[in-house]
Amino acid sequence: MNYTLDWDRIKREVDIEQYFLFKMGSLYSFDKYKKAYVLEQNGSHGDIIRFFHHERSGVKMYYSIMNQDSGDIIQFIKKRILNNTSALPGEINRELRLFLGGNEEFKPQKPSEIYFAASSQAVEVSDYEVDGDIIQKIDVHFGYLKEHRKFDDSSFLSGIFKKTFFSYKKDNHLSLSYFVKDIENAVVGIHRVFTGRGSYFNKKWFDANSKNSIGFTFSEKPKFTETLSVFESIFDAISFYELFQPKNTQYCSSNGELSFNKAKLIHAYFMGNSFQKLVLGNDNDVSGAYFNLNIAASFIDEVEQIRKTTETIILDIVSVTPKNWNVLKQFFKKLDNVSENLNNKDLEMTYFTETLSQNKTKFIFVIGNTKDSIQFFVGLLLKIWKLDEFITVHQPLNKDFNEDLIQQKRLSHE
Structure with missing residues (x-):
């Protein structure tokens, strides 16, 4: 039997703000004066999103000041995550x-946790279709790549x-674009960048129906490939x-989204292509650290789930x-009673247990977000499970490696 989601209950009981932070929290910062989340784009403010409760229904909703649209969590997914109102x-x-x-075979255990309703119909699936015209020439975007991104021709044309x-x-809009592909090399979307003049310069968005939750952007794979x-x-x-000009390397971009489930796809791609080394070059901020955590944890069979709140990671x-437990418990304090609010900042570096069966215990670890x-926790996992033998976290000096490149070229011309 398949299970579909009870949307009416989700609108009432699932916090849209927590979902927003789960999907896009790494891109926005909270402005306490505006009482809203602000998108930072190259040092200037982009979209501003506020959350409020509908007066009649009480449903928590969002409002985008830039796009002047609002809605509940279902509408937010359509408009802001899938970029497809249909x-x-x-x-x-x-x-x-x-x-x-x-997941597709989820069976609810407690009445209070039922968000899935039984259905006799299979879940609908749609394939990605390219709506616009793909033009192989990118000459018109050279100014953006060379002046804004500071790339040498020999890099992006290598x-x-x-x-x-x-x-x-x-729709008469020309953008610099690149494919989003799944780990089987099937196209599941297109990521677009506006490189023309005006207020939308460097604006990035996905083409309609793009599935970045399962997709990546890959470079070509060298004949002899050692590192991903x-x-x-x-x-x-x-x-x-x-x-750095590394040799025998294939490059993979998550396009700004990397849940634990998506990180498992990187693990599958790594194992399926027999790479020997993995370099994590995510941003030098909290979202980059979180992405590193998801990827490292995907290589540990014992890690079952990772969740994020505004204050904690669970x-x-x-x-x-x-052997591994003896090391872990040195850094965490055991809780005798399970807290109902795992978003509580006071729960950092604590753990509690759940007995699943006579021979199986689940450990729930809480760290600060x-x-x-x-x-610190990523380093701990890499060491305990000996993942540091093939995984290297290469952190940029600035926010990301493009800023590092720009900074290096600026200093070389001074």
Whole structure:
């Protein structure tokens, strides 16, 4: 039997603000004076999003000042996550399941936790279709790539990246674009960047129906490939290539979204292509640290789930070996009583247990949702599970590697 989501109950009981932070919290910062979340774009403010409760229904909703649109969590997923107001129920349900921790075979255990309703119909699935015109020439975008991003021609036109970019024309808008592909190399979307003059310069968005929750942007794969390097942006990947010129490397960009489930796809791609080394080049901020955590944890079989709140990160780990447990418990304080509010900042570096069966115990670890706290825990996991033998966290000096490249070229001309 399939299970569909009870949207009416989700609108009432699932906090849209927590979902927003789960999906986009790394891109926005909270402004206490505006009482809203502000998108930072190259040092200037972008969109501003506020949350409020509808007067009649009491449903918590969002309002975007830039786009002047509002709605509940279902409408937010359509407009802001899927970028498709005609999204099919199956697409919306998959996004909700990522947040709620369910899947296609989810069976609710407690009446108070039922968000899934029985259905006799299969979940609808839609394939990505390109709506605009793909133009292989990118000459019109050279100014953006060379002057704004500060790339040398030899970098973005190199053999490893020469097939990455193309021009995409849709609705009379021409953008610098690149494919979003799943780990089987199937196109699941297009990421677009506006490079023309005006207030929308450097604005990034996904083409309608793009599925970035399962997609990445890959460079070409060298004939002899030893290392997979992962970044948040393809521009960071090119910057890393230009700065360090590593050999035998394929580059992968998550395009700014990397849940634990998506990180598992990186693990599958790494194992399926027999890479020997993994370099994590995510941003030097709290979201970059969180992405590193998700990827590192995806290589640990015992990690079952990772959740994020505004104040904490919660990890469910099962069947920890005595050797690994002896190290972990040195850094965490045990809680006898489980807190009902895992968003409580006072729960940092604590754990509690749940008995799943006679021979199986689940350990729930709580760490702070801060860069330092997450980085410490990532280092702990890498060491305990000996992942540091093949995984390297390469952190940029500035926010990201493109800023590192720009800074280096600025200093070299002074």
